[in-house]
Structures are given as C-alpha cells and as structure tokens.
C-alpha cells in the first residue's frame with residue numbers, strides 16, 4: 001500500500017482512534033537500570049543479633065563462650081565415660097553402624113558428584129540472598145502479627161517511639177560479601193536471586209531424589225533400623241572423647257553421619273521449601289486454616305532455623321572432611337576414586353576457585369546490572385508466580401485475630417494538594433476512573449460510601465517480611481467494573497496515588513484483570529471499623545489479597561485501564577517495579 005492510499009482512506013481503523021490517557025501518566029518517572037547508590041536509602045547498620053527469653057534480650061555472642069565451655073566439659077565427660085566398663089560394653093555392642101547397614105560398593109557416581117557441586121554452588125547464592133531478604137525486616141516472630149517488642153530475634157534496635165517509623169526505615173545494611181547485593185533495602189534484587197536459584201536447586205534436588213532411589217545410593221544416607229540411634233549416641237561419645245570411630249570411607253556412613261545427612265536431605269531441605277512457600281500471600285490466604293496455623297511469621301522463623309541447621313551441617317561436614325583425611329575424601333567426592341592420588345584436588349581447586357569468583361562478582365554485578373537481574377529473575381520464576389496468582393484468596397479470620405499493630409510503610413504524601421484535601425476532610429476528593437472504559441467516571445467519597453460495601457478480615461503481607469491482620473471495608477472492585485465497564489482491550493488497571501514514591505515521581509501500580517475480579521479485591525475506605533488514617537492510605541486504598549503489600553496502592557486518586565504498561569515509566573508495571581526492581585506479579 002502506498003502513502004496516498006492510506007491518506008485518502010476515509011474510515012480510520014481501530015488503531016488510529018486515540019486511546020484515552022490519564023493525565024497522571026505524565027507524572028510517572030522511569031527508574032534507573034542500575035542500582036544507583038546516590039539515589040537510594042542511605043546505609044544504616046543493624047546491631048549484634050539478640051534473642052529474647054521472657055523479658056530480656058541476650059546477644060548471640062554469648063553462644064560462643066557457652067558452646068566452648070560446653071564442648072570442653074563434654075570432652076572431659078566423654079573421656080571419663082569411656083573408662084567406665086558398662087559404657088565400653090555399650091560401645092562394643094553399638095560400635096557406630098548397625099550390623100544391618102548396607103554396604104554401598106559403587107562409590108560416588110558422576111551424577112552424584114555433579115549434583116553435589118551444583119548444590120554447593122546454589123547454596124552459596126541461596127544463603128546470601130536469603131540473609132539479604134532477612135535484613136529488610138531484621139526481626140522474627142512466632143505469632144501471626146509483627147508487633148514491635150514481641151519478636152524473639154532481632155538485629156535492629158527497638159522501634160523508636162514518638163515518631164512514624166516505617167518498615168523501610170527499619171531495614172539494615174549488610175556487607176556485600178555476605179548479602180547479595182549487600183545494599184540496604186535491596187530486597188527486590190535479592191528475591192530474584194533467591195527464587196531463581198531456589199528453582200534450580202529444587203530441580204537439582206528432585207534429580208538427586210530420583211537418582212538416589214533408582215540406584216543403591218540412598219542406602220548410605222537413609223537409616224533402616226532403630227539401631228541407628230544407639231549407634232549415633234555411641235559415635236557422638238567416640239567423637240567427643242577425641243578417639244574417632246573407624247572410618248568405612250564411602251561404603252557406609254556411621255550412624256551419626258547418616259542421621260546428619262538424612263536430616264539435611266530429607267528434613268531440612270523440604271522444610272525450607274515448605275516454609276518458603278508458606279510466606280506467600282496468595283498461598284497462605286488461599287489455604288484457610290492451614291495458612292492460619294502455618295502463618296507467615298512462624299514460617300519465616302522456621303525458615304531461619306532451617307538456615308541454622310544448614311550452616312551447622314556445612315561447618316561440621318567441611319571440618320570432618322578435612323580432618324579425617326582431606327586428600328582421600330576429596331578424591332572420592334570430586335574425582336570419584338578411592339586412592340591417595342591428587343586427582344580430587346585437581347578437580348576441587350579449580351571448581352572452588354570458580355565458586356569464589358562468582359561469590360566476589362555477585363554483588364557488584366547485581367548493583368550494575370540490576371535491571372537485567374530483574375528481567376532474568378522474572379523470566380525464571382514468572383510461571384510459578386502466574387500459577388500462584390490464580391488462587392482466589394479467602395477471608396477466614398475473625399475479629400479476635402486482628403493485630404494490635406500494622407507496620408506503616410511507604411512514602412507519605414507531602415503535597416499542598418493532599419494537605420488541602422485533609423484540611424477539608426476529603427470533601428473535595430474525587431476518584432477518577434478512565435482509560436479503556438466505556439463509561440469514565442468520577443466519584444466523591446460520599447458516592448463511594450453509598451455503593452455496596454464489603455467487609456473482610458485478612459492478612460497483609462509486606463515484601464519486606466512483616467505481616468499483620470486487619471479488617472477492611474470498602475467497595476468491591478467487581479462493582480466498579482460493572483459501573484465503568486472496561487473495554488475488551490483493557491488488560492490492566494493502573495492505580496495512581498496522591499503520593500510520590502521514594503525516588504520522586506508519582507507512585508503507581510498495575511494489576512491484571514483477574515486480580516480485579518477476585519472476590520476480596522476492594523477499594524478500602526475503612527480499616528478496623530474506622531475511616532482509614534492518613535498513615536494507612538486515607539481516603540482510599542486498594543486491597544488485593546493475593547499480592548504483596550506494595551501492590552496495594554495507598555491514597556488512590558485515579559484508576560486507569562490500559563492495554564499494556566510497557567510505555568509507563570520503565571515499563572515494569574509499577575513504581576517499585578521500576579525503581580526498586582520488584583516484580584509486577586508478586587503473589588509469592
């Protein structure tokens with residue numbers, strides 16, 4: 001078709017009709033593709049971790065002298081016990097391995113050695129990004145809400161009183177060699193690492209499970225007789241007396257060793273996966289009573305204890321590998337041979353150097369190529385997130401579950417416009433709805449209050465790790481959809497705030513239409529039977545219970561229906577997505 005044909009065509013096709021745009025689109029600012037430290041929350045150090053017993057807090061540094069004294073005492077006692085005839089008989093009877101234990105003659109096959117290495121590599125990324133995530137809300141709780149003062153563990157000072165202290169204010173810096181990327185409040189990027197590498201680790205784990213049980217390799221690490229317990233006690237006594245039991249190298253493990261591997265592979269790993277998933281708003285809010293019992297804070301605490309098991313295991317495992325004959329042990333696990341050559345070292349040294357290089361590069365790379373990390377992360381875990389988003393959340397909590405405290409979060413509005421609205425008790429407030437809708441509309445607060453109201457008691461899940469229960473009342477989004485009638489082209493609803501985000505430019509966030517149709521998606525006007533406070537989003541905020549908190553825009557002023565969000569800001573689907581590298585879909 002030549003130019004003249006097109007120019008003279010009297011009927012414009014659908015693409016030529018100008019799409020109505022909300023004026024606030026112009027106030028969106030794109031984010032940087034790098035994590036710019038000059039435009040970021042300034043560093044803030046935490047404190048030495050504390051654990052609470054009853055009303056008192058104790059530094060975990062006390063553990064060092066306590067463990068030392070206990071170990072010395074245990075060695076003395078164990079050595080004394082080994083002189084006692086009945087103990088000697090016990091050790092003779094239970095030498096360390098049940099007589100029934102199978103002998104694995106096949107060594108460590110290649111698949112086992114490769115998956116062992118991958119496991120080591122993945123675990124370095126998982127642990128580091130996990131610690132980074134923890135530092136975004138450096139407190140742990142055992143119960144459903146996250147009320148300050150009720151933590152059992154923290155590495156941050158008590159919450160200051162007499163001022164607004166948001167969850168973002170509370171985040172602390174950890175060094176770049178430890179966390180990934182080692183920048184305060186970099187949870188968006190840490191999560192991409194954590195979840196992408198978790199997926200690889202999980203795949204590796206599934207392959208390991210399958211191959212363990214389709215060969216005889218499982219026999220080394222799965223106990224099959226109750227005698228494993230007295231034998232493990234016997235081994236512990238022998239180790240503690242510093243007179244080690246005989247080593248049967250890779251044909252069979254002693255009972256203590258077997259239990260340690262069993263716990264790691266079959267208890268700690270699944271526990272971590274399970275408690276990881278239970279921290280997701282979509283899964284937890286969908287699972288009803290199960291989500292209440294295994295609530296997010298409990299799951300997060302157990303997830304953390306599971307980390308400690310892994311750290312303890314790694315320390316013990318590596319120490320024993322090196323003190324019970326490093327060369328032979330390395331030959332077995334890295335070269336697959338049982339001799340005293342140097343072949344294990346020849347494989348181990350380059351591979352562990354590679355791990356070291358990747359370790360050193362991870363944080364600087366992530367800071368420099370933050371947008372890339374976000375894109376690759378979303379590509380790897382996007383399908384899992386899409387699957388989780390599909391769950392319709394339930395509201396099964398009751399009045400007595402309502403938390404005494406809900407952390408405030410985000411950047412407060414500080415415009416003259418907002419001040420005037422507050423001064424007038426929001427009498428001049430209008431909610432504007434436009435974009436791809438048949439009937440654009442503007443509603444006053446009074447009109448919104450006359451619409452059908454829905455009440456729900458739900459848990460709020462902030463990406464940073466805290467959660468809390470509140471009762472929300474407001475207009476179901478389904479009702480709004482009936483009023484304004486989005487056109488078939490509309491695929492997303494963009495929520496605009498009266499407040500700017502932390503790095504300048506209007507705060508906004510996009511949701512897909514399925515989220516808008518969920519039973520519990522409402523435009524909340526009340527929180528716990530009172531009109532919303534300014535802190536929590538007055539006069540109107542979104543509740544969308546299968547997403548993380550940052551997607552629930554506070555101080556909503558406009559909703560625009562669009563076909564695509566690629567042309568808004570950096571095109572990532574929202575303010576924190578553009579500026580802090582969060583994901584557009586965040587049901588986990």
Ligand SMILES: Nc1nc2c(c(=O)[nH]1)N[C@H]1C(S)=C(S)[C@@H](COP(=O)(O)O)O[C@H]1N2
Nearest residue numbers: 408409410411462497507536549550552554
């Ligand atoms: N406009 C705006 N809305 C926002 C934020 C923000 O910074 N600006 N923060 C979000 C985040 S990260 C969370 S966890 C919730 C917190 O809601 P709350 O302060 O009522 O607990 O609001 C969300 N809505």
Ligand SMILES: [Mo]
Nearest residue numbers: 462463549550
């Ligand atoms: Mo949040």
